[in-house]
Amino acid sequence: MTESVAVVIVTFNRADLLARMLDGLAAQTRPADAVYxxxxxxxxxxxxxxxxHDLPLRVTHSEDNLGGAGGFHLGVKKAYEAGHDRIWVMDDDVVPTPQCLEVLLAQDEACVAAVREDVAGRLxxxxxxxxxxxxxxxxxxKxxxxDATYADRAAMPERVELENVAFEGFMFRREVVDAIGLPDASFFIFYDDVDFAVRARRAGYRIWGIRDAVLVRQLDFDQQHDMAGWKGFYMFRNLFVVHFRYGENTLVRLKPYLIAAVVVLLSPIRGGRAEAGNVIRAIGSARSMTRVPGVPSPRR
Structure with a gap:
């Protein structure tokens, strides 16, 4: 049986990157059935x-910035409610190689992910x-x-089991949404993909990175965010939420409090008052997000 596949893309003020990404989708050997x-x-x-007009686009222009998490929640919801068999989530700064979608669809697995290289071909x-x-x-x-385990993509086996993913080339069948629900919009940015992957794995799904399904990442990774700025609040808070929700023992679930205490104690010599304020607010906010999202309501 031929499965229908919908691509879900979230974008914000990166039109030139988005154009390259859409060009990559238009060049797929197996076209997507819809692009949300x-x-x-x-x-x-x-x-x-x-x-x-060379892609089956379904565009939603949000009046507000929903963040990556809110955007993926909305896009996946639309693709799921439209009845698609598989949903492929994608950021706007990656370009799939022409056979990427075809290779992923050849995998009879509920959760698969493309493998990212940089523009120089490095893993x-x-x-x-x-x-x-x-x-x-x-x-x-983490x-x-x-990329820390294998020297390059050629050194990988055909499939690698993953314990978390990024929403950059992750594909899942609709049965996964049936089982665990939608991406959690309340994360706003960061860790919404981790949360979704943890929920999927705890529901019994295995996640496979597929070596020959390749995405080219257009930007370098920059994980050194300003922890005293607005992004720092979300990085602290959402890391804490993952521990509160899924920590496998009491000590792990208490770890956010230790991290917060250390950040506050060290703030006079590193980070400063703004970072200390972020981590204190993050603990309070994370405590209100301990409930794991449920499954979507049936369509009427």
Missing amino acids: VVDNASTDHTREVLHR AEKAAVDFDLRNPLAIRP RATV
């Missing part, structure tokens, strides 16, 4: 880029092969990544 684009209130020339896949929510001494639960 959530434009998060962009103020650049994104609307002009989306005026094209740049940051998905975790070890995501530890058992050890309270592991400050960062203990090992694909």
Whole structure:
């Protein structure tokens, strides 16, 4: 049986990157059945880029910036309610190679992910092969990544089991949404993809990185965000939410309080008052997000 596949893209003020990404989708050897684009209130020339007729575009222009998490929640909801068999989520700064979608669809698995390279062809896949929510001494639960485990893509086996993913080339069948619900919009940015992957794995799904399904990432990774700025609040808060929701023992679930205490104690010599304020607000906000999202209501 031929499965229908919908692509879900979230974009915000990166029209030129989005144009390259859409060109990559248009060049697929197996075309997508629908492409849902959530434009998060962009103020650049994104609307002009989306005026094209070589793709089955379904565009939503949000009046407000929903964040990546809100955009993926909305886009996946639309694709799911339209009845598509598989949903392929994508950021606006990656370009799929021509056979990427065809290779993914050949995998008879509920959860698969493309593998990212940079523009120079180097392996740049940051998905975790070890995501530890058992050890309270592991400050960062992501203990090992694909690109730290393999020298290059050629050194990978055809499939690698992943313990978390990014919403950059992750594909799942609709049965996954039936089982665990939609991406959680309340994250706004960061860790919404991790949360979704943890829920999927705890529901019994295995996630496979597919070596020969390749995405080219147009930008370098920049994980060194200003923890005293607005993004720092979300990085702290959403990391804490993952621990509160899914920590496998009491010590792991208490780890956010230790992290917050250390940040506050060290703030006079690093980070400053703004970072300390972020981490204190993050703890309070994360405590209100401990409920795991439910499954979607049946369509009437």
